[in-house]
Amino acid sequence: MDIANTIEQTRKFISMARQQGKSIGLVPTMGALHEGHLSLVQHSLSECDFTVVSIYVNPTQFGPHEDLEKYPRPFDKDCKACREQGVDLIFAPGPDDMYVDPHLTWIDIEKLGDGLCGQSRVGHFRGVCTVVAKLFNIVLPDVAYFGQKDAQQLAILRKMSSDLNFPIEIRSCPTIRESDGVAMSSRNQYLASEQRKQAVCLLESLKLAVELIKSGQRNTLAIQREMSEKIEQFSDAKIDYISIVDNELLQPVDTVSGSVLIAVAVWIGSTRLIDNIMVDLAV
Amino acid sequence: MDIANTIEQTRKFISMARQQGKSIGLVPTMGALHEGHLSLVQHSLSECDFTVVSIYVNPTQFGPHEDLEKYPRPFDKDCKACREQGVDLIFAPGPDDMYVDPHLTWIDIEKLGDGLCGQSRVGHFRGVCTVVAKLFNIVLPDVAYFGQKDAQQLAILRKMSSDLNFPIEIRSCPTIRESDGVAMSSRNQYLASEQRKQAVCLLESLKLAVELIKSGQRNTLAIQREMSEKIEQFSDAKIDYISIVDNELLQPVDTVSGSVLIAVAVWIGSTRLIDNIMVDLAV
Numbered sequence: 001m002d003i004a005n006t007i008e009q010t011r012k013f014i015s016m017a018r019q020q021g022k023s024i025g026l027v028p029t030m031g032a033l034h035e036g037h038l039s040l041v042q043h044s045l046s047e048c049d050f051t052v053v054s055i056y057v058n059p060t061q062f063g064p065h066e067d068l069e070k071y072p073r074p075f076d077k078d079c080k081a082c083r084e085q086g087v088d089l090i091f092a093p094g095p096d097d098m099y100v101d102p103h104l105t106w107i108d109i110e111k112l113g114d115g116l117c118g119q120s121r122v123g124h125f126r127g128v129c130t131v132v133a134k135l136f137n138i139v140l141p142d143v144a145y146f147g148q149k150d151a152q153q154l155a156i157l158r159k160m161s162s163d164l165n166f167p168i169e170i171r172s173c174p175t176i177r178e179s180d181g182v183a184m185s186s187r188n189q190y191l192a193s194e195q196r197k198q199a200v201c202l203l204e205s206l207k208l209a210v211e212l213i214k215s216g217q218r219n220t221l222a223i224q225r226e227m228s229e230k231i232e233q234f235s236d237a238k239i240d241y242i243s244i245v246d247n248e249l250l251q252p253v254d255t256v257s258g259s260v261l262i263a264v265a266v267w268i269g270s271t272r273l274i275d276n277i278m279v280d281l282a283v
Numbered sequence: 284m285d286i287a288n289t290i291e292q293t294r295k296f297i298s299m300a301r302q303q304g305k306s307i308g309l310v311p312t313m314g315a316l317h318e319g320h321l322s323l324v325q326h327s328l329s330e331c332d333f334t335v336v337s338i339y340v341n342p343t344q345f346g347p348h349e350d351l352e353k354y355p356r357p358f359d360k361d362c363k364a365c366r367e368q369g370v371d372l373i374f375a376p377g378p379d380d381m382y383v384d385p386h387l388t389w390i391d392i393e394k395l396g397d398g399l400c401g402q403s404r405v406g407h408f409r410g411v412c413t414v415v416a417k418l419f420n421i422v423l424p425d426v427a428y429f430g431q432k433d434a435q436q437l438a439i440l441r442k443m444s445s446d447l448n449f450p451i452e453i454r455s456c457p458t459i460r461e462s463d464g465v466a467m468s469s470r471n472q473y474l475a476s477e478q479r480k481q482a483v484c485l486l487e488s489l490k491l492a493v494e495l496i497k498s499g500q501r502n503t504l505a506i507q508r509e510m511s512e513k514i515e516q517f518s519d520a521k522i523d524y525i526s527i528v529d530n531e532l533l534q535p536v537d538t539v540s541g542s543v544l545i546a547v548a549v550w551i552g553s554t555r556l557i558d559n560i561m562v563d564l565a566v
């Protein structure tokens with residue numbers, strides 16, 4: 001496994017792989033790799049000849065009061081995990097390598113970024129779109145892998161890639177969960193032991209929504225109300241949002257029909273967690 | 284010469300050229316080709332193995348009251364000119380092929396797009412950046428060619444390409460002029476014969492600015508005042524802007540020093556013309 005710290009090095013490694021006729025898979029990450037990331041890596045390894053993992057805590061997707069500084073950066077551990085999986089190349093630019101001052105170009109997406117996490121994380125998806133476009137242009141992958149856990153990010157990046165004609169396939173992989181069902185996240189490690197127990201409230205509310213829909217409930221307000229009550233049973237939980245949206249443009253729906261995304265964001269103490277589930281009545 | 288009307292066809296032609304180890308040059312145009320465009324084509328033909336000319340009147344760079352509908356579209360004549368030059372491929376998507384409804388992704392650039400043409404053409408450079416990024420991702424050229432006549436567009440696209448890490452070299456080519464010095468433009472054909480004569484006012488004002496600087500004038504307000512007076516001698520001319528800006532971020536300067544761009548936009552009747560000149564005191 002090679003580790004490239006600069007864009008130029010990375011391009012050289014990629015170019016060599018290309019010359020050997022290899023297909024390239026990219027797994028963009030902010031490091032602090034968990035089983036969720038490694039599942040993306042495994043998908044890439046099984047589908048592409050050359051797997052690149054980028055590790056970069058992208059400052060432009062953090063708001064001014066978010067956790068940029070304290071975001072975990074266990075780089076050696078991440079490298080070890082990638083090496084064990086069989087990753088070909090880690091691209092780990094330094095904090096200032098990705099943005100040359102003054103960086104002035106931004107990619108924005110209408111509609112898809114307005115609701116859900118976009119409401120409390122203003123500018124977040126602009127930062128995500130911009131850095132992912134940069135990674136796409138640096139690595140020039142055939143396939144890029146993203147987790148279904150970040151459902152809004154996934155929908156936005158799919159749309160960005162298609163609107164801007166990136167010649168890249170966006171592949172999504174299912175959310176990987178801990179034994180108690182909590183979605184794996186690098187932010188779970190912020191939680192104290194009692195808080196960690198309460199993190200199950202997200203999936204429990206989503207499961208409740210699925211049950212309600214199975215039993216015939218189609219009114220999203222009613223479903224959201226019951227989800228809210230479920231989460232409020234957990235003393236450390238504070239709801240950021242509970243949203244039921246169409247699966248394409250992520251716009252709120254009044255009635256469950258076709259394919260919908262049910263997404264929640266909950267503060268557990270000072271840690272914000274997200275989770276989601278897709279419900280497809282057409283299937 | 285091949286003509287591709289769809290993105291898919293274009294990708295096939297490009298991919299074949301790539302497999303033959305050919306380097307790709309792209310000349311993005313809105314058609315109505317004149318000697319200025321053909322000079323870009325010639326640069327590409329001399330530097331790249333495979334030259335692509337895109338012909339697409341991009342609706343998203345026109346304002347609601349601009350000349351989208353009446354913009355000239357002499358497609359057969361353009362094809363003939365390209366064939367005579369030795370162009371390998373024309374990419375001419377239909378009006379709706381480039382933007383799939385709903386198109387939601389936009390590339391914006393800070394600072395560089397605020398002044399000059401950005402002031403009277405709100406949203407213009409957002410449309411330009413977005414369509415050029417799309418063309419870059421469709422054609423994947425090694426080199427893309429743009430005219431110095433559109434100096435602000437050139438500076439913006441250079442910055443966009445570098446900020447987003449497109450693996451593409453942006454090459455600029457000098458403005459090509461008619462025998463009376465008027466910069467070639469597809470919009471010149473809108474001018475009635477008497478108006479056409481008055482179009483020399485742009486270059487005359489720029490030449491005056493150069494003379495003033497050569498004779499020691501460094502105060503940009505004074506230079507702009509004299510340029511303004513020069514243009515006002517032409518009865519059909521109405522000044523949109525006269526700007527003297529630094530050559531990197533295109534910010535107005537009080538004093539001429541180092542490398543500056545002097546740019547003018549003038550309405551001749553209902554036709555808006557632009558021209559510019561670079562002055563480099565460091566050389």
